[in-house]
Amino acid sequence: MTTSPLLSIEGLQVRYGAIEAVTDATLSVMPGEFVGVIGSNGAGKSSTMRAIAGVLRPAGGKVRFDGADVTGRRGHAMVHLGVAMVPEGRMIFGDQTVRENLLLGAYSRVMRNDQSVGQDMDEVLELFPRLRERIGQLGGSLSGGEQQMLAIARGLLSKPRLLIVDELSLGLAPKILDMLFPILAGLNARGLSILLVEQMASYALQVTSRTYVMENGRTMFSGPSRELAHDDRVLDAYLGRHRSD
Amino acid sequence: MGASIQYFLSGLSIGGVYALLALGFSMMWSVARAANFNHGDIFMVGGMGTVVFLGLGLPVWVSAVLAILIATIAGALIERFLIRPFNREPNSVGWMLTTVAIGVMIVGASTALLGSAARPLPSPLMDEPLRIGGAGIFPQELLLPAVAVLTTLALYLFQSRTHLGRAIRAVAANRTAAELMGIDADRVTLYVFAVAGGLGALAGFLVAPVIQASTTIGLAFGLKAFMVAIIAGITNPAGVVIVALVFGVVERFIEGYFSTSARDAVGFSIMILVLLAFPQGIFARKEVAKV
Amino acid sequence: MRTGFLRKLALRGSLASAVLAAISVTAIPAAAQQAQPCIGASWELTGALAHLGRQIRYGVETALAEINGAGGVLGQQLRLRVYDDGGEPPRAVDNAMRIGEQDNCIVMIGGARTPSAIALRQPLHDMGLPWIGVVSAGVRVLDHEGRANKWMFRVGLNDGLVAPFLIDNALKLSPARKVAFMHEASAWGQGAAPFVQNAAKNANLTLVGTETFNVGDTDMTAQLIRLRTAGAESIVYYGLDAETDALLRSMERLNYRPTIVSALGIGAQLSSTAGPLANGVRVMGTFSFWGKLDPNAQRVLNTIMANNREVTGPKDLLLHSGTASAYDVTNIIARAITLAGSFDRTKLRDALYKVQFRGLITDYNPAFSPQNHDALRAEMYRMFVFHDGMVIPVEDSPYAAKK
Numbered sequence: 026m027t028t029s030p031l032l033s034i035e036g037l038q039v040r041y042g043a044i045e046a047v048t049d050a051t052l053s054v055m056p057g058e059f060v061g062v063i064g065s066n067g068a069g070k071s072s073t074m075r076a077i078a079g080v081l082r083p084a085g086g087k088v089r090f091d092g093a094d095v096t097g098r099r100g101h102a103m104v105h106l107g108v109a110m111v112p113e114g115r116m117i118f119g120d121q122t123v124r125e126n127l128l129l130g131a132y133s134r135v136m137r138n139d140q141s142v143g144q145d146m147d148e149v150l151e152l153f154p155r156l157r158e159r160i161g162q163l164g165g166s167l168s169g170g171e172q173q174m175l176a177i178a179r180g181l182l183s184k185p186r187l188l189i190v191d192e193l194s195l196g197l198a199p200k201i202l203d204m205l206f207p208i209l210a211g212l213n214a215r216g217l218s219i220l221l222v223e224q225m226a227s228y229a230l231q232v233t234s235r236t237y238v239m240e241n242g243r244t245m246f247s248g249p250s251r252e253l254a255h256d257d258r259v260l261d262a263y264l265g266r267h268r269s270d
Numbered sequence: 271m272g273a274s275i276q277y278f279l280s281g282l283s284i285g286g287v288y289a290l291l292a293l294g295f296s297m298m299w300s301v302a303r304a305a306n307f308n309h310g311d312i313f314m315v316g317g318m319g320t321v322v323f324l325g326l327g328l329p330v331w332v333s334a335v336l337a338i339l340i341a342t343i344a345g346a347l348i349e350r351f352l353i354r355p356f357n358r359e360p361n362s363v364g365w366m367l368t369t370v371a372i373g374v375m376i377v378g379a380s381t382a383l384l385g386s387a388a389r390p391l392p393s394p395l396m397d398e399p400l401r402i403g404g405a406g407i408f409p410q411e412l413l414l415p416a417v418a419v420l421t422t423l424a425l426y427l428f429q430s431r432t433h434l435g436r437a438i439r440a441v442a443a444n445r446t447a448a449e450l451m452g453i454d455a456d457r458v459t460l461y462v463f464a465v466a467g468g469l470g471a472l473a474g475f476l477v478a479p480v481i482q483a484s485t486t487i488g489l490a491f492g493l494k495a496f497m498v499a500i501i502a503g504i505t506n507p508a509g510v511v512i513v514a515l516v517f518g519v520v521e522r523f524i525e526g527y528f529s530t531s532a533r534d535a536v537g538f539s540i541m542i543l544v545l546l547a548f549p550q551g552i553f554a555r556k557e558v559a560k561v
Numbered sequence: 562m563r564t565g566f567l568r569k570l571a572l573r574g575s576l577a578s579a580v581l582a583a584i585s586v587t588a589i590p591a592a593a594q595q596a597q598p599c600i601g602a603s604w605e606l607t608g609a610l611a612h613l614g615r616q617i618r619y620g621v622e623t624a625l626a627e628i629n630g631a632g633g634v635l636g637q638q639l640r641l642r643v644y645d646d647g648g649e650p651p652r653a654v655d656n657a658m659r660i661g662e663q664d665n666c667i668v669m670i671g672g673a674r675t676p677s678a679i680a681l682r683q684p685l686h687d688m689g690l691p692w693i694g695v696v697s698a699g700v701r702v703l704d705h706e707g708r709a710n711k712w713m714f715r716v717g718l719n720d721g722l723v724a725p726f727l728i729d730n731a732l733k734l735s736p737a738r739k740v741a742f743m744h745e746a747s748a749w750g751q752g753a754a755p756f757v758q759n760a761a762k763n764a765n766l767t768l769v770g771t772e773t774f775n776v777g778d779t780d781m782t783a784q785l786i787r788l789r790t791a792g793a794e795s796i797v798y799y800g801l802d803a804e805t806d807a808l809l810r811s812m813e814r815l816n817y818r819p820t821i822v823s824a825l826g827i828g829a830q831l832s833s834t835a836g837p838l839a840n841g842v843r844v845m846g847t848f849s850f851w852g853k854l855d856p857n858a859q860r861v862l863n864t865i866m867a868n869n870r871e872v873t874g875p876k877d878l879l880l881h882s883g884t885a886s887a888y889d890v891t892n893i894i895a896r897a898i899t900l901a902g903s904f905d906r907t908k909l910r911d912a913l914y915k916v917q918f919r920g921l922i923t924d925y926n927p928a929f930s931p932q933n934h935d936a937l938r939a940e941m942y943r944m945f946v947f948h949d950g951m952v953i954p955v956e957d958s959p960y961a962a963k964k
Contacts, residue, residue, distance in 0.1 A: 080446045099456075100449030109450070116447035118440050128433065129440050133452030135433050183452055273786045276815070280780050378607050386611035387879060388803040390834040399814045405782075406814035481779040482806050482834045486609045490777045525783035530774050531746050 029092060031056045031218050032077070032108075032187055037086035039072040046072040048242040050086070054187060054220050059213040061233035061250060063226040063263055069242040070222045071113050074191045077220075078110040079103040090187070105133050109185035113192040113222075115176040119165025123156055123175060126164050130179030142182070149178040152208065170201035177208070187218045194225045206232050226263035230254040238263075272404020277522035279407040283480070285518020286414030289511040290473035291495030292502070293422065294466035296510045298349075299499070300442035301459045304357045304365045306348050308373025310492020312467045315341045316474025317483030318380060321389040330392075338471040345467020348372065349460050373488070380485040393479035410479050415515055417476060421469065422511045438462060442505065501544050502551050509553025517541075596667035596904045598637040600625075600894060601660030603653045603681075604672040606645035609776070610801070612830070613673040616880040617695055618643070619872070620887025621670060623864045628895045635904070639895060642666055648673075650680035657681050661688035667904050668693065668894055670887065671715070675699030676748045678713075685712045691910045693894065695886040698723060698825065699752055703934045714913060714929055716886045716893070716922070716936040718847065723824055724756035726845060726942045727797045728764050731822040734795040734843075741770040741793035741819070743784065743800070743808075745826070750799045753824065757797055769793050778804055781811040789817045798823040802830045802879075809838040822944075828879035832950045839947040841960060847922045847941055848885035850875040851951045858921055861888055876950060882922075889920035893928050893936075 033053035039046045047069040054060045062070050075081040079100040088096045118126050131142045150157040153174040180188055194202050210232045213219050223229035230250045237247040253259045298305040319337025352372055356364030395410035429435035440448040441455045448455050502513035524536045604614035629638045642664050644656035660666045671678050671694030678697040682705055685692050694715040703710055731740045742757050744750035761768050769791040772784035798821045805827045812818055823844040832839045850862050866872050878884055897916040901908035918925045928936045944955045
């Protein structure tokens, strides 16, 4: 393993006023890797992702992307660097159509006059045929599952090198998750590095190759997902909880 | 009958001024959840600036363009230095203080420099009123609501047909999400404040031949326009323009059928009642979202 | 001593100025002090009427240049101390306290607004500081309702005399006696209303309509439609330049042209904003730099133009009566101090009852009497008319022959 990580964070801290949401997050994603972060609600997973994506300013620690220190870069700048995030709660622009939402996903490329946007648009619509059917509808009129598809498609259209997916499963039926997780796996198989934050550990451990466990604002331990799926600590704390859901 | 036509036309005219200013408030508020409270003084710059450049011997169109350019730059500078640093937290109010303060300074400095006397801005559209059934209106006055409506349409087309327009709507809807699309929300906000400043100055330029330019006219217009924007539902530009035009007409009818001294008292009372009935404003957007 | 100090404290708006006053009170012995050779003024240098402050200033500075050029007063140069009150009475009070105590000036010259002048009645009384007004025409500036007015004087119009004068002139313009009244809804306009109504009653006249408008209003069609219905032919009018411009444009819209007979609220600025629409508007006053001037007035005008680049002729002086009043007042003060023989406020006040001066507006002979602190009487009021960019006496105008 001589290749350097695509993304690495060290000792990352996030504060909301006096409240410390993340005290020490350290993780890395190698090129082409599919990495998961699991942990209970309030463990600081989403705050960590938001700090990486630049929509929160870290209070301490370092964020490196492709070797460069990008700590504190703002969200739009991270997109230009090649980091896209599918945010928790989807954040679809409800008063804009599906097509407009997708164009916004490609905003940085459109402004650069990137000619291949149209072709990429066709590709994501092939990946999510439901969106093609709804192309002229307002984002706000879509179902939860469709909105999540739109959020992923929108993220892909910035042509990211790293896709961060924050709580893919939130509020979605298992039937839809059974369709969405394989799509992420397929994207990874085509070479896209993915960092997935997921409360539903069982889903995450199935698709990712390596997983971090976060607790109380810290990354506690990590390991190959296949191994963690049988780790007692994980079984008790996360998978057990999931079974009782 | 002649009186009613008169009140209607005069009301549309002044409503057009409210509309252009309220539209600026709406644009600013939508992207920043804050507004330039000295927008009325930017409006003043449009009229006064034109008159001053005209006095230096420049042609009227050059003068107007320069004045509007100054207001545009002022709008951007105010956003960058007086609003952005004071609007970091969700419920910040520091920007209110800073923008009111700079407004007082702009008016004070311009009065000290230019005097408080009203200055004329000649316009060929003020030479002869159109007379309609006992009522009369100068063509320049009809220009105001026309420009307000056309501006709203242009804004609508811009926001729905262009990438930057969609980006503005995205910033207005969800700043974080917009940043995640690669949109520099701060820069978009700056652009919007600049355009709002330019629009305010355009209104000041267009109305100056009707009401004369002076350094102190901004406050009253700015205040009314802001209130109009609030009762209309500040994030809905079309609603804001409609309410502004209606409010201008209602004011004139109050003057006509009650008295001038009742105008502001009755007008503001109506606003308060409307706000009680529609706390988010008459044309407030319903948030279309499913979770 | 102590209670006097506390009372002065209570008068102040702000703690900061109270501290300043405390310093000045301790620094200067209060009794029998010699005042400084300065004239204090609290004028509106910023605010909606700032241009009127400037018109007063032209008159004062021109007079001071002449006086000091001829050696000053009692061998000293007479200085002018100006503070801005933005047209706000509380700031005017603050300024007056500063002038009276810190600067220790011998006298104050008033400004444009009546409310600011009325606010000074108590502090001037407490400080024993003479004050001579030039524009503020309110009756209550000099009439202190039951208490003797010892310190306030005026070389300007008096609203109590203005109203009958305007009614009289409005009646001359409407033989059918269709006279209406229109005024600004401000302290000035509201304050004048009872005098106009009273004057109408005394002239056995029933006003065909009374209308108001707000400062900053830009459209007067509603009021004019009502007055047109009532058949008004002339309108007794209290308003300022900007609103009068709005009135004239509304008259043009409606193609209805009653004659405006205005109090001294409008100035030459109206002809620059309203252009030919201003033609025929009557405005009362006491003096005009237009037309053929006597050598004295010509000299004053030349000095103003020489010392103020922005003034190229009578058209750039916006309130001739105010400038002339200010010029006359400054000269009256200088001569009264000479007459008093020292920079003593009480002696100056007493000298004002004896001082004589041939001024721009009239021959002050003497300027004031203990019974009458108004130097100008109704017979000195004159009617002017706007014509082609000028404001000229009606009798010298093309409107003279009209009825």
